[in-house]
Amino acid sequence: xxxxxxxxxxxxxxxxxxxxxxxxxxxxxxxxxxxxxxxxxxxxxxxxxxxxxxxxxxxxxxxxxxxxxxxxxxxxxxxxxxxxxxxxxxxxxxxxxxxxxxxxxxxxxxxxxxxxxxxxxxxxxxxxxxxxxxxxxxxxxxxxxxx
Amino acid sequence: xxxxxxxxxxxxxxxxxxxxxxxxxxxxxxxxxxxxxxxxxxxxxxxxxxxxxxxxxxxxxxxxxxxxxxxxxxxxxxxxxxxxxxxxxxxxxxxxxxxxxxxxxxxxxxxxxxxxxxxxxxxxxxxxxxxxxxxxxxxxxxxxxxx
DNA sequence: TAGTAATCAGATAAATTAATCTGATTAAAA
DNA sequence: TTTTAATCAGATTAATTTATCTGATTACTA
Numbered sequence: 001x002x003x004x005x006x007x008x009x010x011x012x013x014x015x016x017x018x019x020x021x022x023x024x025x026x027x028x029x030x031x032x033x034x035x036x037x038x039x040x041x042x043x044x045x046x047x048x049x050x051x052x053x054x055x056x057x058x059x060x061x062x063x064x065x066x067x068x069x070x071x072x073x074x075x076x077x078x079x080x081x082x083x084x085x086x087x088x089x090x091x092x093x094x095x096x097x098x099x100x101x102x103x104x105x106x107x108x109x110x111x112x113x114x115x116x117x118x119x120x121x122x123x124x125x126x127x128x129x130x131x132x133x134x135x136x137x138x139x140x141x142x143x144x145x146x147x
Numbered sequence: 148x149x150x151x152x153x154x155x156x157x158x159x160x161x162x163x164x165x166x167x168x169x170x171x172x173x174x175x176x177x178x179x180x181x182x183x184x185x186x187x188x189x190x191x192x193x194x195x196x197x198x199x200x201x202x203x204x205x206x207x208x209x210x211x212x213x214x215x216x217x218x219x220x221x222x223x224x225x226x227x228x229x230x231x232x233x234x235x236x237x238x239x240x241x242x243x244x245x246x247x248x249x250x251x252x253x254x255x256x257x258x259x260x261x262x263x264x265x266x267x268x269x270x271x272x273x274x275x276x277x278x279x280x281x282x283x284x285x286x287x288x289x290x291x292x293x294x
Numbered sequence: 295t296a297g298t299a300a301t302c303a304g305a306t307a308a309a310t311t312a313a314t315c316t317g318a319t320t321a322a323a324a
Numbered sequence: 325t326t327t328t329a330a331t332c333a334g335a336t337t338a339a340t341t342t343a344t345c346t347g348a349t350t351a352c353t354a
Contacts, residue, residue, distance in 0.1 A: 002236055005243075008311080040314080063322040090149035097160075123256055154343095187344080196301080
């Protein structure tokens with residue numbers, strides 16, 4: 001298999017994007033998120049719990065409780081979620097798996113991959129959840145509907 | 148964890164790159180490859196066996212046997228190894244894990260990721276093992292030596 | 295021809311990741 | 325105050341990936 005982010009991270013990103021579409025003060029239960037995104041309820045719940053521990057997400061227990069963003073969508077970037085769940089090894093390790101890949105001891109594709117890695121990092125760092133809101137809503141609305 | 152290629156694929160790429168540095172007609176045993184690249188012998192052996200089945204690598208049994216490239220290094224591209232081991236799902240699936248990500252139903256980072264994906268594909272497709280030979284030799288020679 | 299060292303094949307073990315289950319706690323609402 | 329529906333916490337299970345083991349076969353070499 002070939003993967004960029006682990007399932008945990010993919011689900012985490014999706015869930016946080018979902019939370020960013022809620023209106024001010026609203027929250028969403030693990031059950032709701034699970035249904036809307038068609039991902040396992042207990043799993044997404046666990047993931048959001050771990051993000052709660054890192055203050056990216058907050059939660060309220062009890063009836064009508066749920067999860068909501070830990071700070072405004074305009075202040076959260078995708079990279080924060082990735083870092084909290086998968087870490088940043090993607091941006092530090094050699095793409096071919098060679099040990100200690102560095103500019104003065106580069107693997108055969110070191111330079112090319114370096115540029116790509118930078119762009120990927122930029123993609124996750126440049127924009128906030130707020131910026132993605134419209135696109136996120138459009139995407140989420142298509143889930144579960146056959147085209 | 149965050150990964151581009153599976154360990155199997157990383158080891159496969161390294162092993163094939165190693166084979167590309169051998170001189171015409173030479174071959175390397177799984178044991179030699181394992182020692183030089185510092186990766187598990189039985190594992191790399193298994194991986195090369197699977198590549199043998201796909202004609203990318205050939206092998207000879209018996210004493211003084213080993214593995215060697217199935218065709219000239221000047222005719223093998225990295226993408227062939229990746230495809231044989233991990234498949235090309237990296238280049239087809241949504242980076243955020245959304246179902247059915249496409250130009251007319253894009254995820255929030257669809258366009259940006261699309262460009263990156265293309266460059267990554269290019270990196271694996273443009274050059275042959277022959278082209279990487281010098282860099283490969285330099286890299287391999289540093290393994291196991293402290294700087 | 296016997297010994298040795300290699301691939302090959304398939305089973306198994308270990309580790310990691312993904313997913314589920316169970317029970318406790320919390321808090322709103324009837 | 326009781327019921328209900330949610331998070332939370334931790335254990336457990338399932339699936340996948342990574343790694344190892346064992347025995348058979350092959351072919352070179354002494």
